[in-house]
Amino acid sequence: MDHPFSHRRTSPAPDSPSVGPKTINLSIAERQCICASWEKASTQSDIGCELVARLLNDNRTRFRALLECKSGSFLGSGNYTTEDVNGMKRARSVADGVNCFFNKVISKLMDTNYVEEIQDLSLQLGAMHFRMKVWFQAENWLCVKNCLLDSVVSALLKDVKGTYVICGGLKKVQTVEKHTTHAWFKFVQFIIQNMKKGFLAEALNSDSHQPPKTECASPCSSAKESRSAKKAIAFAMCSGRPEKPTGMADGLAPMSS
Numbered sequence: 045m046d047h048p049f050s051h052r053r054t055s056p057a058p059d060s061p062s063v064g065p066k067t068i069n070l071s072i073a074e075r076q077c078i079c080a081s082w083e084k085a086s087t088q089s090d091i092g093c094e095l096v097a098r099l100l101n102d103n104r105t106r107f108r109a110l111l112e113c114k115s116g117s118f119l120g121s122g123n124y125t126t127e128d129v130n131g132m133k134r135a136r137s138v139a140d141g142v143n144c145f146f147n148k149v150i151s152k153l154m155d156t157n158y159v160e161e162i163q164d165l166s167l168q169l170g171a172m173h174f175r176m177k178v179w180f181q182a183e184n185w186l187c188v189k190n191c192l193l194d195s196v197v198s199a200l201l202k203d204v205k206g207t208y209v210i211c212g213g214l215k216k217v218q219t220v221e222k223h224t225t226h227a228w229f230k231f232v233q234f235i236i237q238n239m240k241k242g243f244l245a246e247a248l249n250s251d252s253h254q255p256p257k258t259e260c261a262s263p264c265s266s267a268k269e270s271r272s273a274k275k276a277i278a279f280a281m282c283s284g285r286p287e288k289p290t291g292m293a294d295g296l297a298p299m300s301s
Contacts, residue, residue, distance in 0.1 A: 067159050068159055068162070068230055068231060068234040069230060070153075070227060070230060070231065074223070074226075074227035074230070075153040075154060075158070075227075076154075077223065077224055077227050078150060078153060078227050078228060078231055079150055079153055079154065081196070081200060081224050081228070082146065082150050082196070084199075084200060085196050085199035085200050086143075086199070088199045088200065088202040089195075089198070089199035089202060090126060090139065090143070091142065091143060091146065091195050091196060091199060092138070092139035092140060092141070092142035092143040092146075093126045093129045093130065093136075093139040094126060094195040094198060094199065095139065095142050095191055095192055095195045096129045096135050096136075096138050096139045096142070097124050097125055097126050097128070097129050098191040098194060098195060099187075099188070099191055100119070100124040100128075100129070100135070101123055101124055102187055102191060104183055104184070104187045106184065110178065111132070111134055111135060145165070145169065148165060149161075149162045149165055149166070149235065152165075162234065162235065162238075163234075163238050166234070166235045166236075166237075166238035166239050166242065167238050167239070167241060167242035167245070168242060169239050169242065170238065170239035170240060170241060170242025170243035170244075170245075170246070171242040171243065171245065171246035173239070173242075173243050174242075174243045174246040174247050174250070175246060175250075180240075180243065185236055185239070185240055188236065189232055189233065189236045192232055193225075193228060193229065193232055196228055197220050197225060197228075200220045200224070201219075201220060
């Protein structure tokens, strides 16, 4: 049985992939803002569902290919809505996982040791992506981060800020305060950074003779290919280049607790 990711780390070196940023640099006011805006956004929209729809419509995330691999159904190239997501069992499951994860990490924001708690949860989530063979390139992480931020801001924009006189006429202007978007950017950036570190640490620590759980047929069908994958990941970490081992497929795993 796997132990929690945080319990398996033993005095890593400062540049180890299991070590994330020491702090999110969020003030108390910013943490309160994130908590309040998440509650508000969640009442305006299903954030997880919005995120999944955006990922399905952004070909760079390769999320649609992952769902096709899991379900065995061809999803096509249409524009997907939240209603479509609700109609797909696997996509809906991922959306629920997203909501569950963010409800959990946001509930930690006002704790004294919130940085460590959120870091550990993010590391665990990143490690889970590797164990489920959900491989990410640098561009995939960036797309997920941007889609998530867009989903939150979009939900907040559904609440009209006010009405202003523009060019002699009344116009409703929807805005989100800059300090809110800035706080969310730092928060999501911290989570994604630690997910990446958890993913890479799990890749380097995994046993090549015991393939991890897979969502789809494993692209690394032999120990030799698995070792090759690890070498490519290690090279990417040292060089900073988003190298991708041959045969790896991109996608997104359920963001569950």
